[in-house]
Amino acid sequence: MNNKSPPKSIGVLTSGGDAQGMNAAVRAVVRTALHQGAAVYAIYEGYQGMVDGGDRIREQSWDDVGSILHRGGTIIGTARCAAFRERAGRLRAAHNLLLNGIDRLVIIGGDGSLTGADTFRREWPGLVAELVHNGEIDEPTARQHPALMIAGLVGSIDNDMVGTDMTIGADSALHRIIEAIDAIASTAASHQRSFVVEVMGRHCGYLALMSAIAGGTDYVLIPENPPPEGWEDQMCGRLRSGRAAGRRDSIVVVAEGAQDRAGKPISCDYVRQVLEERLGEDARVTILGHVQRGGTPSSFDRWMSTLLGYAAVDEVLSATPESEPQMIAIRYNRVRCVPLMQSVEQTRAVARMIAEQNYAGAMELRGGSFTEMFDVFKAMAEASPSVTAPVHPRRLAIVHAGGLAPGMNSAVRAAVRFGRDRGHVLLGVRGGFEGLLAGRIEELTWGDVEGWTGLGGCELGTNRQIPTVEQLYAVARAIETHRIDGLLIIGGWMAYRAAHQLYSERDRYAAFKIPLICLPATIDNNLPGSELSIGADTALNAIADALDRIKQSAMAANRCFVVETMGRYCGYLALMSGLAGGAERVYLHEEGVTLKDLQADVEQMAAAFRSGRRLNLTIRNERANPQYTTDFMCALFEEEGRGLFDVRRAVLGHFQQGGNPSPYDRILATRLAAHCINFLSAQLESGSAEGAFIGLVEGKVTFFPLSRMSEMVDWTYRRPKEQWWLELRSVVRAVAKSPDADG
Template sequence: MTSNSPKRIGVLTSGGDAQGMNAAVRAVVRTGLHMGAAVYAVYEGYQGMVDGGDRIRPQSWDDVGSILHRGGTIIGTARCAAFRERAGRRRAALNLIRHGIDRLVIIGGDGSLSGADEFRREWPDLVAELHQNDEIDEQTAQRHPALMIAGLVGSIDNDMVGTDMTIGADSALHRIIEAIDAIASTAASHQRSFVVEVMGRHCGYLALMSAIAGGTDYVLIPENPPSEGWEERMCELLRNGRAAGRRDSIVVVAEGAHDRAGHPISCDYVRQVLEERLGEDTRVTILGHVQRGGTPSAFDRWMSTLLGYTAVEEVLSATPDTEPQLIGIRYNRIRRVPLMQCVELTRAVARMIAEQNYAKAMELRGGSFTEMFEIFKAMAEASPSVTPPTRPRRLAIIHAGGLAPGMNPAVRAAVRFGLDRGYTLLGVRGSFEGLIAGRIEELTWGDVEGWTALGGSELGTSRNIPTVEQLYAVARAIENHRIDGLLIIGGWMAYKAAHTLYSERDRYPAFKIPMICLPATIDNNVPGSELSIGADTAINAIVEALDRIKQSAMAARRCFVVETMGRYCGYLALMSGLAGGAERVYLHEEGVTLKDLQAEVEHMVESFHDGRRLYLTIRNERANPHYTTDFMCALFEEEGRDLFDVRNAVLGHIQQGGNPSPYDRILATRLAAHCINFLIEQLERGTTEGAFIGLVEGKVTVFPLSRMAEMVDWTYRRPKEQWWLELRPVVTAMAQSRGAAEAPGAT
């Protein structure tokens, strides 16, 4: 290999498999080729590195085609005892050098990543030994003085400190919630109790988040064991729920759960306690490896793609002095953190648990983990029979704008939190039209039972918001029903309605009550929140449709133009393009020109001449008023002639349907808790602020309604700042191989 040869990158997966690993491998290969590097896959993890031969293979662009939707890892993973020995690592170094590889992207858990770092530190000595043994010549040794590495965490447990999410965790949560939803329906039919065991030896993430998203009654996690006498407290909570009308009871147990003395808590023990103390028919379900399997979620596809892209940037720019980095995600942004610092902190959590220092273990897990644990406790312990004060304050919940999956979990959480604080909760049916018509009713603990898993909107919603002429009627309704605070759940129209009410306070004193907007829109186009409730569910629906479209297209040479919702906001189009493997995404934010279309036609024709069978274009519904989906299809079909077929797919309202994803359920619960706290704090202080709430850089943030005007583009109904637009170059790198260098033969 000459000095002018491209840099060579190796990629391997190691440890337990996790959904999304294939997306990361695809991203590493295509990004490397796009940036002019040669990329090799190391098959069967470290074992393949030790074995060498055809287990280290050059990768072409098409080698990683059609793998985004596949679970597991196509390049395999295996435990390797030989790599733990220095002799094995020396053979691995020799095999890499024979292929000219001195840059590695490792996708695995803490053991795999720490093994890679040890290999990196030994590399200079290993190379020297290989030279001394005449296995490589001096020139070859000088060309490979150091090993540069970057680590991605593949682990469904989400147990690595330094990243908010690990590859596979979201998909595992999907599997668990599918199971809990199914269990809940059969449990309710027979009025049974179920104990569900999920994975998580030292990490309670899956258990805690599935308990919140599944609306379960009790959860046991390793980081925060229950206090002495927990058995009776658990039974009391389940007993109260049954008394309030609940027909099923579900307890979630992490496989590493134990009590404060360190004694394991098994599912069978929990079952025995429930049967003996409650006299209930109780069943145990151990989910096991189904949590690792299946199609990766949309999040695991696009997140893993971003991680793989960044890992290639990292190793290509690294020098022998560069400290190895873990590439993770923090607040929806890619984050580089010193690799071994993350590994050590992760192992420290397990050590703190073993030493029964649970406060420190929770601290190391992070603030959001602790916050969600407290939210679950508050939800689980919210009494269904709170005695209200003599004159309870009345909080109303109303929907406005388009439907978003996750509205029902938000209402359920708000009602449970509000009732627990001694407030009366009112549900307004039919949005603002229902408010004017007086379709308002008190909501009890049992009224919202089971709403966590429900799609749609049980209270109903409408895009019709009060006109100037209707403001008086709205004010009278607020007065007549003695509404002291207002929670408005919805999208753009909900925010516009709240802003109008706030702006008209001087004319209508009835509007001088605390009010807050909770973001719920699949368009993800409201200010003050990087993610809205419903958007994750919509992207999963789009990606599921894309998977089916791509399967249908593989039988013929076909181009598909898929239109997504979003109005003037391209979030759904871009993120589904990343997760679905689109060749091109058209956004209103970027616009569409005839030059763009001409370039795409030329690329499309060239691709099909080279053997392509499918070409996928995604178009935001309002990307351009003239270059419509039909226009694009007609253009592509005319230019393609007999080379390929063209079809369109306008996905429409399937994007608003379906049960909410685990993420949307969790976000809805989290934001609803903060909304109720805001309204109660306002009432207790005697203030009447108007606000909107959201998730900004991972933190729940409250903005005054008075700031809304300065944060939005009123013409195009979207925030002025949209974080996700920074991801556009990744779509290009995944779709276009221009400038790519095919991996040359071994030297």
């Protein structure tokens, strides 16, 4: 007698509004389930497909979800379903699931979709009993599927779910908004015109707030924290100040659910009318609408959604009939399971609090980071361009060091605005430490840095040269000559080395006994004390875009691409672009590369091409191995492929450092720069002269003393001793290698 239980079957569906990144999540669910030996079914057109059954519930193979990472929307469709709201519809849905042996569901949607899933789960035993009573299923089937296990992923561009830092699609929507604001700013500046931009967010101001920060706009209106009475005068005053300082464009961002303190909606047309009447200039309205939902998903939405889909499969396969349904959330770049209905209830509580005008409660539920960023925007927007300087103002210098990182300009602009608002004199050092030695130092005003938020490159200039031991005396003299009271060093590995060197030589050079702080800015993401550096997100988006183009170029022939990314000895860009780009193999210095690895990889590659594959994508960190170079791998794969496929190399190079900074990098730069100015100000006010480096650790801005740097880094390989992203290697393997592959 065979007592072996049938394989577990999982259903995956997308429901509610579409969101960029849903396809990445579906792909991860399908491939992870197959990797773990489960059957997996895609349910087309959401709950409607579950109710209709038939060919709308289809078993998926590995290749069914190939080449969908870069696609917007959802390939399995979504639809409203009135029938599922009724018990009769849910009865039909249960029957259709049982016909396919499905009793585990991964639902990707908003709070309404997830609530419907929980209702379905609670009713499941009764629905199954009714199906048995009606003779539609037999008793053995009922016994095999006594409960429905579910896991929820939040697909919503509004980022409105309490319990997760980000929802699927929110980052991509922010990209669309910033592209629009950048374009609007240029035309507004040409005509010295004001624009009012409406973004989505009925009960959540995330998109409005973050786009206002990333876009460098003048004013923002969000549902959770309405403006004070008389806000119209405040708004117009800020725009006048900007004009007086030489700003040619003015932009106000309005969330679609914005309202005043009395609960009265604030429309874009009303804001436009106020601007025209009180400022006496033209104002235009742009309502972005559904363009925010469209387009290619960002790199973050690809790799984050992949992690969530992977974790969702783990959750439903390990769940028991007694398990509480979980929402798979992202918290501080880590996947976390949160009680599903608790998050849904708290999310709905935000809407209730807004309706009840309990704005303090709504802001509290949004979380500390949201409140912090609201305060940061308010401080930035209120910063005066013409502060009356104190009698003896403190002089803070900003210097770059290391390679270029998109977002450096954003950090400088924020530092100048915050610093001058505090009454400090801000000095810009042109050309890094070489510029400091040469005396290329100038005062930066509010107007000097206007428009830098979204500007790529590095207006102050940077280089990798840092002071030698012989030059330290000259550096000390330069600090004394220019009366520098505090130093903000923005950059990568060389910036941190220089700061550590200055701090270590304080006993020899009294001029170095000033407050100094390092702000992490490098695409390599290889700095201690920060999980993410400014520039890394922009670089990942550039790589993802390049990989999309490379994969499209390979569709005409059987082809293997070996793509080399930057990062020196840190594999962050390689691994994360492998997740975002759907690579079959990623080579990292942290793991090493052996000839045995390469032999096994080429054998699996050949087997895949013999089975019908047309493309293989391999990503190699630039210093994964000094002997097994990109050229060596290409030659090896070409030789061992024996005509099954062509091999091409793509060294992305400095393309990864170019372009305007992503919204995330602009926001992070602004956030960290604000804390850096606060740190330097506090040190000067207290008479202290500490040295520190700042970073984002588990979602919180954290300061580390420079004296701890040596214990936190691997000096030989220029990277932190602990790198959080290495935990994700198992996810890459699970979604990259088909269980049917040879070996």
